[in-house]
Amino acid sequence: xxxxxxxxxxxxxxxVSGEVQLDVPGVATQxxxxxxxxxxxxMLRGTIRDHTTKxxxxxxxxxxxxxxxxxxxxxxxxxxxxxxxxEPFVVVGAMAGG
Amino acid sequence: xxxxxxxxxxRKGAFVLSADAKRERWDVSxxxxxxxxxxxxxxxxADPNRLYASQCSSWFGQVVQRSDDGxxxxxxxxxxxxxxxxxxxHLWYDGTPHPWAFARVWHLExxxxxxxxxxxxxEDAALFRSNDSGxxxxxxxxxxxxxxxxWQPGAGGMCLHTIVQDPSDPGRIFVAISAAGAFRTDDAxxxxxxxxxxxxxxQIPDPKAEVGHCVHSIAMHPSRPNVLFMQxxxxxxxxxxxxxxxxxxxxxxxxxxxFPIAVHAHDPETIYVVPIKSDSEHYPPDGKLRVYxxxxxxxxxxxxxxxxxxxxxxxxxxxxxxxxxxxxxCGVYFGTTGGQVYASPNGGDDWAPIVxxxxxxxxVEVQTLR
Numbered sequence: 140x141x142x143x144x145x146x147x148x149x150x151x152x153x154x155v156s157g158e159v160q161l162d163v164p165g166v167a168t169q170x171x172x173x174x175x176x177x178x179x180x181x182m183l184r185g186t187i188r189d190h191t192t193k194x195x196x197x198x199x200x201x202x203x204x205x206x207x208x209x210x211x212x213x214x215x216x217x218x219x220x221x222x223x224x225x226e227p228f229v230v231v232g233a234m235a236g237g
Numbered sequence: 238x239x240x241x242x243x244x245x246x247x248r249k250g251a252f253v254l255s256a257d258a259k260r261e262r263w264d265v266s267x268x269x270x271x272x273x274x275x276x277x278x279x280x281x282x283a284d285p286n287r288l289y290a291s292q293c294s295s296w297f298g299q300v301v302q303r304s305d306d307g308x309x310x311x312x313x314x315x316x317x318x319x320x321x322x323x324x325x326x327h328l329w330y331d332g333t334p335h336p337w338a339f340a341r342v343w344h345l346e347x348x349x350x351x352x353x354x355x356x357x358x359x360e361d362a363a364l365f366r367s368n369d370s371g372x373x374x375x376x377x378x379x380x381x382x383x384x385x386x387x388w389q390p391g392a393g394g395m396c397l398h399t400i401v402q403d404p405s406d407p408g409r410i411f412v413a414i415s416a417a418g419a420f421r422t423d424d425a426x427x428x429x430x431x432x433x434x435x436x437x438x439x440q441i442p443d444p445k446a447e448v449g450h451c452v453h454s455i456a457m458h459p460s461r462p463n464v465l466f467m468q469x470x471x472x473x474x475x476x477x478x479x480x481x482x483x484x485x486x487x488x489x490x491x492x493x494x495x496f497p498i499a500v501h502a503h504d505p506e507t508i509y510v511v512p513i514k515s516d517s518e519h520y521p522p523d524g525k526l527r528v529y530x531x532x533x534x535x536x537x538x539x540x541x542x543x544x545x546x547x548x549x550x551x552x553x554x555x556x557x558x559x560x561x562x563x564x565x566x567c568g569v570y571f572g573t574t575g576g577q578v579y580a581s582p583n584g585g586d587d588w589a590p591i592v593x594x595x596x597x598x599x600x601v602e603v604q605t606l607r
Contacts, residue, residue: 146296148272148294148297149297151271182300182313184316184317185298185316186297186300186316187297190319191319196297196298198296199296232296233296235296
């Protein structure tokens with residue numbers, strides 16, 4: 140079971156509260172987790188990564204285990220603590236002030 | 238009894254303002270989609286409870302929402318806008334070729350007759366259509382075949398912001414693009430032609446060029462679909478031949494720069510603009526918020542000030558932020574970047590704010606419910 144934490148605007152859009160828990164077949168990677176997330180909540184397609192290229196949107200970040208995984212390759216395995224559900228995979232809207 | 242419903246898009250959410258035909262007491266609901274930019278919301282003329290909203294953010298991109306109960310509840314629909322074929326390039330600010338890339342939906346225009354069909358004007362400029370209530374979107378690529386490789390963005394981005402359907406001819410649609418100009422199709426979007434003859438823009442190398450004009454908005458009265466009114470970057474223009482030619486009707490306006498233009502619901506020669514000081518000073522001249530009305534289809538204008546701030550006012554009124562209802566007398570409405578939405582229940586003679594402190598208003602649309 141993979142735990143995913145979404146930013147508030149995407150929780151509202153997906154109509155979920157708290158963490159999203161996903162069964163992700165095979166190795167847990169950014170790509171496989173987001174595939175499973177978008178399959179469960181199709182309204183999130185295009186809001187975290189591009190529909191076609193699957194590239195992360197510029198102002199979205201991926202954190203886990205106190206690490207910034209945003210620039211890891213999409214098929215890189217996530218930390219073990221994420222893959223066993225001990226730690227969440229966190230989707231973050233980048234800080235912006237002003 | 239008739240009702241009026243105003244659909245307000247703002248920088249941080251949508252608001253729905255409702256009143257009976259007296260238009261004196263207003264119910265305000267919102268923010269819907271709080272925290273998101275709502276560029277435009279519009280109801281289907283074929284089914285007024287069917288609404289479409291363009292919701293976007295710099296963080297999470299584009300979402301399109303649909304309501305089937307007049308805005309009480311919403312459902313996200315399709316948000317994938319893929320340009321047809323190999324999209325090619327347009328000109329970038331430095332004059333170099335730049336790949337076409339989708340940024341956001343500026344304007345949603347539901348079909349006049351079919352609740353399932355809706356058009357979307359997007360940045361980078363293109364026209365999309367959905368025939369399945371917004372679930373999927375297909376580009377009408379003939380528009381970009383119309384010299385699109387030479388289009389160049391203005392400071393606000395290269396957006397298709399105006400879509401006007403001819404109620405007498407289902408094949409005829411007018412669109413406007415910043416900063417390319419106005420275009421018309423007579424075959425439901427297969428082929429297009431520029432309709433910019435008579436426009437004069439000192440900001441481009443050839444002031445009379447076929448394309449490159451920064452059209453801000455176009456309005457039409459449904460009873461006279463060949464008569465178009467345009468607020469350009471500078472100049473208020475009029476066409477009496479469906480855009481084949483234009484003539485300036487700025488007349489005695491204090492400034493002919495502005496963004497929105499609207500036509501009275503019952504008098505097709507009565508039009509409204511909101512003069513703005515200049516292309517760099519986006520606020521009313523002299524700090525006085527004045528709507529200008531012409532009963533003569535342009536040239537002779539009168540200032541409408543009763544109830545509007547006449548000192549220290551430095552807000553803007555954006556291109557999609559003025560609309561009319563179809564009651565008698567005709568109601569006129571506009572929203573400002575300062576968050577006010579003003580209403581006039583008598584054709585512009587008197588004004589009062591419905592709300593004063595919304596986020597910056599991006600769009601105002603009005604539904605008259607009978």
